Amino acid sequence: MLIKFVKVQEKNEIGESHTLNKKFSLKEIFLNSTSIVSLEDDEYFTSIYPKDNNKEQKFTRIKINIGNLGEEIVVVGDSKLLMKKIGGKDVE
DSSP, X not given: OEEEEEEEEEEEXXXXXXXXXXXXXXXXXXXXXXXXXXXXXXXXXXXHSOTTSOTTOOEEEEEEEETTEEEXXXXXXXXXXXXXXXXXXXXX
């Protein structure tokens, strides 16, 4: 079953004064629920995401199995809510 997520993409740019500027964009994606290996709250991303958006916003790191390869992506949402979305049992 395909499930819709909102992926967070981070891009680093060098500013005029040679400082590192982080830019973020959101992209709607669809993942096959059978390819999801694990979900983990992403505290790091929550701490660096611009606070002028939503202070209560949570992010989750999803590990995906792609054949012999693995990939990690960060999506918008709390891991417990996303677990329910993919059909998992309630997590305490």
